[in-house]
Amino acid sequence: MTDATGQPAPEAQLPSEPATDTEVATVYSSGSVAVRRSPRYWRFLVIGAFVGIIAALVLTFAFPTSPDYSLTQVFGFLLLVCIVVFGAAALGIGLLIDRSMARRTRxxxxxxVDVHPAGTPAADAEPTGPASAEPGESGPPNPPTAEGSGRS
Structure with a gap:
């Protein structure tokens, strides 16, 4: 095949496919991690906002009507205030629950287990720091078990 100048066209460069039998390096490390439950703050905020909407609706009809403001205006003002107040109160309750659950940290x-292609710097480096295996240990640590999964 030739191009417009009559010169042979360069062949299209196809992406090289990775070899299926490439060597991999496996790095094992173990350490201790803290596991604890934590509340979902968005759920607390949504529940607090919903309670604020209900409270604004009740408060709108609980007081006598004013000739200066319509029921819609009163509901809108109370809605703004109640959503903020009840949402903040619900988040405060969520924080209190989080603090009480922090005592149960395990x-x-x-x-x-990290698996990298052989020859990459991450695969050739030995793990360091507190997560590395103890000196004198040989071979990989025991495989993970359900005991350390953190679920209760």
Whole structure:
């Protein structure tokens, strides 16, 4: 095949397919992690806002009507105030629950397995720091078990 100048066209460069039998390096490490439950703050906020909407509706009809403001205006003002107040109160309750659950933090053993293509810097480096295996240990640590999964 030739191009417009009559010169042979360069062949299209096809992306090279990765070899299926490439070597991989596996790095094992283990350490301790803290596991605890935490509340979902968005759920607390949504529930607080919903309670604020109900409270604004009740308060709108609980007081006598004013000739200066319509029921819609009163409901809108109360809606703004009640959503903020009840949403903040619900988030405060969520924080109190979070603080009480923080006392039940458990420390569990976790195993980490990193698999990298051989020859990359991440695969050739030995793990360092508190998550590395103890000196003198040989071979990979025991495989992860359901005991350290953190679920109760």
């Amino acid at each position: 420390i569990v053993r976790a195993d980490r």
